[in-house]
Structure formats: C-alpha cells, structure tokens
Amino acid sequence: MSTSTHSATFRGAALVVVWSSGFLSAELGAAHADPGTLLAWRCLVTAVVLAPWLPAACRLLDRRDWVRQAVVGVLCQALYLAGVVQAAAAGVPAGTSALVTSLQPAVVLVGAALAAGRRLTTVQVGGLLLGTAGVALTAVADLRSGTALPTLALPFGAMLALTVGTLLQERWSRPSGSSVPLLPSLAVQSLVTAGFAVGFAVPAGALAPPPVPGFWVAVGWGVLAGVSSYALYYVVTARDGAGRVSTLLYLTPAVTTLWALPLSGRTPPVLALLGLGVSGAAVALLHRSHRCSERVPVAFNG
Template sequence: MPWVFVAIWSTGFVVARLAMPHVPPLSFLSWRYALSVLAFALWMRVAGVAWPLGVRQWAHLGVSGVLMHAGYLGGVWAAVRAGAPAGTVALIVGLQPLLTALWESQRGRHAVAPLQWVGLLLGLAGLVLVVWPKMGAGEVTPANLGLTLLALGAITSGTLYQKRFVQPLDVRAGNAVQLAAALLVTLPFAALETAPMVWHPDVLIALAWSVLGLSLGGSSLLMMLIQRGAATRVTSLLYLVPPCTAVMAWWLFDERLGLLALAGMGLCAAGVVLVRRGDVR
C-alpha cells in the first residue's frame, strides 16, 4: 500500500503541468474538491458507509482538510503560478518528513530512533540531488516563497493534527468532509482570480485524474496510512515523490534524467527503508 500511494501521489506535478497553462490554480482546485466530494458521497451511498458522528469529529476533519488540501495544494499551485520554479517548490515542501520528525521528537510522543534520523538525512540529501538540476533560473520572490512555506507548514501541521485528533473512521467519509471544508475555504479566493478557465482537453484529463486518482485514491491511502502508522514513517514516503515524479516526467515529457538524479533516487529509497525499519518507541 505505501508504494501504491507514492506512485499515485507523484502524479500531482504531472497533473499540474498539464493543467497550469490553461487554468487559474484555485479555480481548478475548487472544481477538483467539488467533484471529489460528489464522487465520495456517491461511493458512500453505494457502499452503505455512514457519515462521521459527532460535531467534534467533523470539526477535527474540517481543520485537517483545510490544512492538508486547501493549504497545501493551494500554496503549491499558487506558488508555481506566481513564478516559483517547480523544483524549488518540491525541494522546500520535501522538508516535511524532517520537520515532522523534529516535532515528534520535541513533543516526546514518539521517539525517533537514531537509524531513522540517518534515513531522514539520507532522504533529504537524495531529494536535493534529484531536484537540484530542476531548480531552473526562475525567480524566487517573497510572495511565491511565502506561498511555498505556507504549503510546507500546512501539510506538516495537517498530518500531525490528523494523527492526533482525528479518530479512526472510514476513509471515504473522512475525505468527503475534509474536501468539503477545503472547498469552502478555497472558493472565496478562487472568485478573486481574473484568468478564465479554458476547458482544454489537457484540463479535462488533469481534472478527471485529480478526482479519481489523487483524491479518491491518493488521499484515501494517505488517510489510511496516517491512521495505521507513526507520522514520521508515513511522511518519510514523501521523499520518494520527487524521484518518482522525475521518472514520470522523463517518460511522459522527455525531461532529462541525469546520473545525479539517479543517485538521488537511490539515496531517497535507502533513506525511506531506514526510516521504516527503525524502531519507533
């Protein structure tokens, strides 16, 4: 299951590359959230899945949904749209596993074993090697850097919040509530965008996969992994996303894949293996 999650989650940047030239980011994400909520609701109806019980559970799901969907995705897409190089965004957001481990270690809820720290640092080194050639000459401004840091803070805090406060539940019901909360927060900002939605075939493909693959598949797997494992082990998988994305970009868009990136992929994989083998006490 973890490796399926990595493969699906890695398609996020491919989807962005397809859709970004034709759509404003928050408008696209609003459509994604709305259609995903509808798809989850239909799936729940067919499978006989009940909605979460209790105001507190709904509130916790809403907070985690705003952070992990509206904050993270909105920050990443808006940063790239504002001119930040995609490689820079991927590198900064890729700090999440290390931040998660530092937080858990400081709070004392989970002991991060020495072997896991080695794995986290190896994964970070590998991430730098993979992303460095893709940093590009794009200009990093205070605005797009701020959006990128917002995305990093949102996905990190959202993962930790969900692990602590959201009670185990059916992932379809949990995701439906989370995405509905993300939609409510994103819509007012999307209304401020002036660029039109151009319904290019690439946009339709990107939207369909965003709903069926990333939301119904990837988000469900992420929630399931968070419910079943320590946050450090789960977030360490995100080190594998940029390498996997690089392979997809090489295959789909003929992007260059050099020896430096291949070495980085090996380090990322080794780092994740060490984190997942390390004992969390």
C-alpha cells in the same frame, strides 16, 4: 517477510507513486488556467465524487468529528493544494515542489520529538541527513534552471500545512480520539475544501473554466490522484504512523521527475536517479527506526 510487512510495503509504494503524480496535474493545469480556477474545479469535482459518502458522515460523525475533519481538510487539502498549484503557476517545476514538500519528515520527526520531550536517535538523524541529501540531488537540475527563491515559499507553506494536518490526523486516529471511517471523513474534508477554494475563486472572478480540453484533463487527473493519494495517505498514517508516512515522501521528488519524463521527452537526469537511490536508502533507515514503535491500527469502514 511477514504479511503485515508486505502490506506496509505495498501501501507505501502505492502512496509514493500516486502522490507524486499529483504534482504533474498542477503543472499541466497551470498552463491552461488561473491557479484559483484550477483549484476550485478540482475541489468541486472531488467533492461531487465523494458526495455519496456524506449521508454516512452525517450518520456516523458527531459534531467534534466534523470539526476535526474540517480542520484536517483545510490543512492537508485546501492549504496544501493551494500552495502546490500556486507554485506551479509561479513557474516552480514539479520536481522542485516535490523537493520542498518532501522535507516534511524532518519537521514531523523533530516536532514529534519535541512534543514528547525526547531526543532523536542516531539512526533518525542519519536518515534525515541522508534523505535531505537525496531530495537535494533530485532537484538540483531544476534549481540551476533559475527558479526564483521567493517562489519556494509557496511549496514550503504547503509542506508546513500538511505537516500540522498529519500530526493532528495521527493524534485523532488514536483510541483516545475518534476513529472515523475513511471515505466519509474524506467526503467531509472535500466538502470543506471545495467551499474554501470556491470562496476564494468567486470574488476574484476566477470560477469560470477555460474552454480547453487540457484544463479538464488536468482537473480529472488531479481528482483521481487526489482521492487516491489522500486515501492512501490517511491509511498509512493511521496504520503505520505519521513518521512512516512522512519518510515515504522523501521518494516523491525523484518519482515526480520520472513521472514528468513522458511529458517532457527528456532523458532521465543522472542526479534524479542518484537522488532516488539515496532517498530510498533514507526511507529504509528511517523505517527501521519506527519498526519498534507502537502503532495502533485503525479500522476504516468506508
């Protein structure tokens, strides 16, 4: 296995582990505060953490870059996080939210194929079917517990926003677009996202944080997971392609369920473990279909 393959495997594994943990922060925060309050403070603290890179953004990014990063930030952060947090507040289990959002690979691959005027290969179709079966196995226990069907529209909307943002991010990472440094671009996106979240929280009277430690634990967890996962997400998107990063999301339902075990104290569900294995096979199959595709690395200088 080459060094580049090892690096891609490590990036992918790190992305799955960190991305999955974010669903738990939403579920924990929903127990202590209004979803608008949780989202506003998570976005505000994230913007403060990344503020040191804003001067670099002002120096390196032109007006077009700012607009593009704002669009990606609204789609991949503001709307995505809003859907996940609102779903947690509505009682959608973390594993089920991860299930719905991890259906993104099918949307990304089909959308990219239609845009390029090409058909999906047999390997891609098989991988999509296998991955969908894997995530369904992982979440079946949660769905049996009585999750209301209409609430699934929240993570579904989050998935669609993330899908569109991912495709735009990949397109704008090409040489014909603008290759912008990672941390300055995240700083711009976080600033826009914070403005978006606060803009909704203030009129609703939901900006004041509750005086409970659990809320700040959820915010801190969300900020740490958010900055790490979005950084990894954009790196994998730029270096390995939108199709690659999307297939990795098939692993998030099972890994999210495993993340939840220390909090719930429950024995790992057999279906969750089976789903992890099936999803892993789907990732391997879909990754095989992307290895021969041309990927243009993007050097992030953040």
